[in-house]
Structures are given as structure tokens and as C-alpha cells.
Amino acid sequence: MEIKEYVRPASLDEAYSLVVEKKGFPLGGGAWVHMNVRSVELAVDLSALKLDYIVDKGDTVEIGAMATARQIETSALLNQAFSGAFARATEHLVGVQLRNLITIGGTVAGKYGFSDLLTLLLALDAKLMLYRDKTIEIASFLTAARETPFLIEKIIVAKNALVAFQSVRVTQNDFAILNAGAAFHPGKGWQIAVGARPAAARLALKAAQYLAMNRKPDEHTAKEAGRLASEEISFGSDVRGSDEYRKLVCETLVMRAIMEAAK
Ligand SMILES: Cc1cc2nc3c(=O)[nH]c(=O)nc-3n(C[C@H](O)[C@H](O)[C@H](O)COP(=O)(O)OP(=O)(O)OC[C@H]3O[C@@H](n4cnc5c(N)ncnc54)[C@H](O)[C@@H]3O)c2cc1C
Known part of the structure; x- marks a missing residue:
């Protein structure tokens, strides 16, 4: 470069x-x-802006744009508040040296299809604070095209969700073949995200609607939600898997994420 x-x-x-x-x-x-x-x-x-923080704000956790994947993976605050889901979504990223470099700001800004963290942030309904701009939901940031330059200051995550993250990979440090995040938000219901399709993460709205306010779905219900997710989400093919394979994996991965979050 x-x-x-x-x-x-x-x-x-x-x-x-x-x-x-x-x-x-x-x-x-x-x-x-x-x-x-x-x-x-x-x-x-952006490394001199002191944006490499992860701070407890009571009902939320704020993650500065320059916080690294390794900080996120090892943060006691994040992993206690979100049942280890942040560690699960970062621990496969290549190796520790690279995780010490990779930032959450770069990860979100890039909207990368293979991203694990984006899938988790989407399930958690995280908010993105753009400096001198409005705060937007990750879901709208991911789907809307942005014509103008922007500067991500921080990511804000509400602490009250019950959440789990799952991924399937050929080897531990390869890109995921598919990943899924499921979160139950008290008073709002479920938010289910599927990523590495191989395109960027998207919400499975019908699956979430089906689960509604059911905080503890049984295996049969979680399986049906997984099936609905695999029907509504679109998948592509690449060297890691075909669209049909991803569709099949989606059913099980979403079911597992729901069951784990609901524990
Ligand atoms: C070899 C390799 C393997 C990887 N494997 C995985 C994997 O398996 N799973 C996974 O989830 N991820 C993986 N990643 C991606 C990684 O997690 C990050 O998403 C990626 O490296 C971007 O983060 P970065 O800090 O390096 O950003 P950069 O490369 O510095 O920037 C990425 C983009 O974001 C913009 N940007 C950066 N910060 C900001 C900001 N604050 N505001 C606005 N725009 C900004 C930059 O201009 C650029 O366009 C891998 C990366 C590498 C290099």
C-alpha cells in the first residue's frame, strides 16, 4: 500500500x-x-485519538472505534455482560498478533461479508456513533449505501440481552463458512443475525417474529426458527461452501445459537 x-x-x-x-x-x-x-x-x-476503550456505562457498554479484536476477546466486562459471545466472535481471527491490530471501527466500516463481529453486533442491535453525526443502528448502517465519508467514534451495546454466537469453519483460523448470532432483548424479543453467507450479515426477521417474546423456546421451536431463517436468508457459493450447504448449516447454527442464548 x-x-x-x-x-x-x-x-x-x-x-x-x-x-x-x-x-x-x-x-x-x-x-x-x-x-x-x-x-x-x-x-x-486514528491511533492517537484515545478511542481504544471498552467502558461500562451502566445499562450499556461503549467500545471505542480503535479497540482491538484482542481487547474485545479478553475484556472481562464484555464477556461477563454478554456470556462470552464477544470472545467467541473474535477468537478465530487469525492469530493474537493480528488480533492486536484489527480494530472494531475498521471491522464495522468495512462491512466485510466474512465478519464475525458484525454478526454479533447485529444480533445485539448495537448502535454506531459517527462523530458529529447521528447515532445509527448497525442494521441500517449495513443495508444503506453511504455516499459521504464518515468517522466512526464508538459502538454502543445495551447490556440486557441474552446472547450467543456460533460459527462453522473448516479450520480454527479460517473465515467462517457461516456464522450466526441470536439475542433475546427483554421487552423487544429476539434478534437473529446470519453472516459469512458469504455476503455481510443480515437479520432473520421471520425467525425472530416466530419466536416473538418466547424467552425460553424448546428445541422444536428453536429448530423451526432455524428453518425459517434458512428460508428467508439468501446464500451464495464460494470455495468454502455452496449456497445449498450454507442453507443447511444455517438451520442448525441458528437453532444452536437460540438454545445457547436461552439457557
Ligand atoms: C488475514 C486476515 C484474516 C481475517 N480473518 C477474519 C475472520 O476470520 N473473521 C473476521 O470477522 N474478520 C477477519 N478479518 C478481518 C478483521 O476482523 C477486520 O475486519 C479487518 O482487518 C478490518 O479492521 P482493521 O482495523 O484492520 O481496519 P482497516 O483495514 O484499517 O480499515 C478497514 C476499512 O475501515 C475504514 N475505517 C477504519 N477505521 C474507521 C473509522 N473509525 N471510521 C470510519 N472508517 C474507518 C478504513 O478506511 C477502511 O476502509 C481478517 C483480516 C485479515 C487481515
């Missing part, structure tokens, strides 16, 4: 001006873009 001009702003205001007004290229961990982006006019390194 060739960088023509490199800046490391010390404040969010400066970063905003460089990224949003001057259309600079934000650098998170740089782990993915260094392999895929050939040339950048103005690189804006």
Missing part, C-alpha cells in the same frame, strides 16, 4: 476535518486495507 501523505491527528475534530471534509482515508489497524488498497493520497491514522 502506497501512502502519499500520512497524518496522525491528536483530536477527533482534526480527524473529522481530515476524513470527512478533506476526504482522507481513515486507518484503523490497517490489517485488511494494507492487502487490498493499492494507493492512498492522504492516510489518516
